[in-house]
Amino acid sequence: MNAPARHELYVLEEGEKPVEITDDTKIPNAATIKVVKQDHTLANMVRGELLRMNNVLFAGYKVPHPLHPYFLIKLQTDGSETPVKVLSQACTKLIGDLSSLEQKFQREFSFKDARVDGPAGDDPYGTGAGGQAWAAGRDYLDF
Amino acid sequence: MEPSVQVRDLKRDRVNFVLENVDLSFANSLRRVMMAEIPTVAIDIVEVEMNTTVLPDEFIVHRLGMIPLNSMNCDEALRYNRDCTCSVSCRYCAIQLVLRVSCNDNETLHVTSDHLEVVAQTSYDDEGEVGDELSKRSEEFGHPVGKGNPNHQPVLICKIRKGQELRVKCTAKKGIAKEHAKWSACSAVSFEYDPYNKLRHTSHWFEVDERAEWPLSDNAKEEEPPRENEGFDYNAVPKRFYFEVETVGSVSPQEVVLKGLRELQAKLANLILAVQSTSDMPSIEGADVPAQMAMQPPGPAWGAPVATSPNNPYASPSGGQTGAWGGGSDQWSGRGSGTSPSSNTGWNSTSPSWDSGSGAWGGASSWNI
Ligand SMILES: [Zn+2]
Numbered sequence: 001m002n003a004p005a006r007h008e009l010y011v012l013e014e015g016e017k018p019v020e021i022t023d024d025t026k027i028p029n030a031a032t033i034k035v036v037k038q039d040h041t042l043a044n045m046v047r048g049e050l051l052r053m054n055n056v057l058f059a060g061y062k063v064p065h066p067l068h069p070y071f072l073i074k075l076q077t078d079g080s081e082t083p084v085k086v087l088s089q090a091c092t093k094l095i096g097d098l099s100s101l102e103q104k105f106q107r108e109f110s111f112k113d114a115r116v117d118g119p120a121g122d123d124p125y126g127t128g129a130g131g132q133a134w135a136a137g138r139d140y141l142d143f
Numbered sequence: 144m145e146p147s148v149q150v151r152d153l154k155r156d157r158v159n160f161v162l163e164n165v166d167l168s169f170a171n172s173l174r175r176v177m178m179a180e181i182p183t184v185a186i187d188i189v190e191v192e193m194n195t196t197v198l199p200d201e202f203i204v205h206r207l208g209m210i211p212l213n214s215m216n217c218d219e220a221l222r223y224n225r226d227c228t229c230s231v232s233c234r235y236c237a238i239q240l241v242l243r244v245s246c247n248d249n250e251t252l253h254v255t256s257d258h259l260e261v262v263a264q265t266s267y268d269d270e271g272e273v274g275d276e277l278s279k280r281s282e283e284f285g286h287p288v289g290k291g292n293p294n295h296q297p298v299l300i301c302k303i304r305k306g307q308e309l310r311v312k313c314t315a316k317k318g319i320a321k322e323h324a325k326w327s328a329c330s331a332v333s334f335e336y337d338p339y340n341k342l343r344h345t346s347h348w349f350e351v352d353e354r355a356e357w358p359l360s361d362n363a364k365e366e367e368p369p370r371e372n373e374g375f376d377y378n379a380v381p382k383r384f385y386f387e388v389e390t391v392g393s394v395s396p397q398e399v400v401l402k403g404l405r406e407l408q409a410k411l412a413n414l415i416l417a418v419q420s421t422s423d424m425p426s427i428e429g430a431d432v433p434a435q436m437a438m439q440p441p442g443p444a445w446g447a448p449v450a451t452s453p454n455n456p457y458a459s460p461s462g463g464q465t466g467a468w469g470g471g472s473d474q475w476s477g478r479g480s481g482t483s484p485s486s487n488t489g490w491n492s493t494s495p496s497w498d499s500g501s502g503a504w505g506g507a508s509s510w511n512i
Contacts, residue, residue: 006322007225018417035414041175042410048168084422091411097169098411101146101162102404108160109397112153 009069010037021084030058030076031083039063043071049090055080158396161365162384167336170384174334177403179320181328183214183393184221184238184285186313193310196254198301203309208325210256210298211288212238212315214393218402219279221317222271233270234277238285238315242300245308254309255297256287285315288392328394336381338363343375 012018016036024030035042043061050059050073058076075083144164152159162170189204196203227236239262246252289295303309320327337344338360349356362385390396 005225007223007318010319010321011225017421018413019421021418021421033418035417038410038414041172041180041407042414044168045166045172045407046411046414048166052166082422084418087418088415091415094169095408095411097146097165098404098408101148101165102401102408104146104148105150105160105397105400105404108148108150109153109401112150 012037024076027076029079029083030074032072032074033084033087034070034072036070038071039069040071043073045094046087046090047073049094050075050086053086053090056086153396156392156396157387157389158400159385159387160400162386164382165384167381167384170334170336170386172407173403174332174386176406177388177399178327178329178332180406181394181399181402182217182221182317182319183326183328184212184217184315184317185323185325186210186212186240187224187316187318188232188314190312191310192312193308195307196301196303196309197307203301203311206298206300207242207259207311207313208323210259210300211391211393213281213283213286213288214328215281215284215395215398216279217317217394220276220281220284222274222276223318224316227271229271230269232314232316234264234266235271235274236316239264240285240313240315242309242311242313244303244310246303246305249305252303254300254303256300257290257297258300259287259290259313261285328390328399329388330391331387331389333385333387333389335360335362335385336383338366338385339369341369341373341376342379342381344381 018036020034020036022032022034024032040063043063047059047061050056055078056075057078058074060075061071061073063071073087075087077083077086081089146165146169147163148160149163150158150160162173186207189207191200191204194200194203221238222236224232224236227233229236240259241262242254242259244252244254244258283290287297289297301309318326320329340347347353347357365383365385388396388399390399394402
């Protein structure tokens with residue numbers, strides 16, 4: 001009856017700010033960034049990328065409570081860049097990696113598609129799923 | 144090193160691949176996003192008109208929710224009900240299905256997913272804003288997976304005997320598995336790295352002989368076995384990840400993987416935009432996300448991919464790229480358009496609303512699964 005809508009777990013509310021940045025008052029070049037309506041999927045990946053960057057002295061994240069849909073990411077840089085800038089760079093690098101991976105997947109799938117289209121004897125789903133459409137040389141991008 | 148992938152096997156309902164030169168965190172995020180954030184269609188609201196079967200309403204309604212429905216290109220083919228401007232649900236944000244089965248023979252009748260019929264929806268006054276969703280649908284969109292295919296075994300909903308009847312109206316909506324597992328496109332995503340446990344990320348409990356009691360996985364063939372008395376390399380990190388993505392049939396495995404990668408990019412792009420507009424930075428040099436991102440159509444800011452044009456808008460294969468930042472903070476204009484509390488009114492009852500008017504047992508009850 002008064003349960004919150006289930007999608008409040010991952011959809012921003014009207015006027016809700018997606019991030020909140022708090023500069024650290026005691027540590028130089030450090031900030032804590034609260035990212036709302038996101039979870040480990042984003043947090044861990046970003047943290048991992050930050051730790052690979054040379055000008056990052058510290059990067060860590062936490063989800064303070066499993067029922068509260070946000071995480072905090074804390075990072076400190078060596079001063080050559082601001083934490084916010086470094087965070088953006090990390091995300092940009094990840095986007096680059098993901099999109100190059102996407103292209104590689106597409107190439108691999110186009111090689112393998114021929115095999116899927118063959119006699120569908122071993123296929124428990126028959127012509128279900130996107131199977132038929134893929135077989136016809138279409139995919140969801142063609143729409 | 145650039146990330147790379149090798150697809151080892153591809154079937155209609157599964158794909159097996161090896162991901163290389165990526166972080167554990169990166170590989171794990173891909174796993175998580177494929178499991179929980181690929182939008183699909185599933186039955187969400189059921190109106191029980193008649194149920195004289197042996198199973199209670201709740202039982203059947205729950206089973207209906209779990210039936211995989213064809214969800215190809217669900218991203219564009221259906222709107223989130225919460226984002227739609229219609230009063231309850233319409234053809235842009237929902238698929239209507241009916242199930243009407245009665246048994247008149249002496250033999251037990253199996254009510255299966257094949258008995259579910261999609262109701263063609265015509266336009267009406269109360270429907271949401273006109274969109275191109277309908278043209279993005281394939282013919283089978285919203286139909287139970289495998290319906291009409293003689294090689295496919297349908298999902299059993301319940302068994303009825305002579306004189307019993309089941310009559311329900313279902314509303315299927317778009318959703319993601321983060322909200323309810325019935326929306327998961329995947330039945331399983333297996334994920335393995337370091338089959339010899341060289342990195343000692345796990346410890347094997349054993350009685351007498353560790354090697355005898357912990358047989359190696361098939362993926363061990365792909366890697367060098369550890370040498371006798373090899374020292375522990377505490378700097379080593381996992382680099383090869385063995386995936387097997389198994390779908391429920393609602394979406395092809397190719398689409399699951401590609402949509403997963405897209406979704407991650409959308410999350411990151413939205414984070415960049417959010418951080419940038421929050422900290423008053425004029426523009427971020429070196430951050431090369433093209434301007435298209437600033438022009439995303441109104442929609443749920445985090446949920447939906449930023450752009451779904453056929454050509455990846457932020458396809459900068461790891462390299463320098465033009466794209467200036469859209470500037471300004473109006474990128475977020477689309478944010479939050481998602482929650483209209485008025486939609487769903489009257490449907491969200493958490494308990495069955497028994498209709499006393501039409502008889503003790505026959506009254507229609509609506510369920511929010
Ligand atoms: Zn609607």
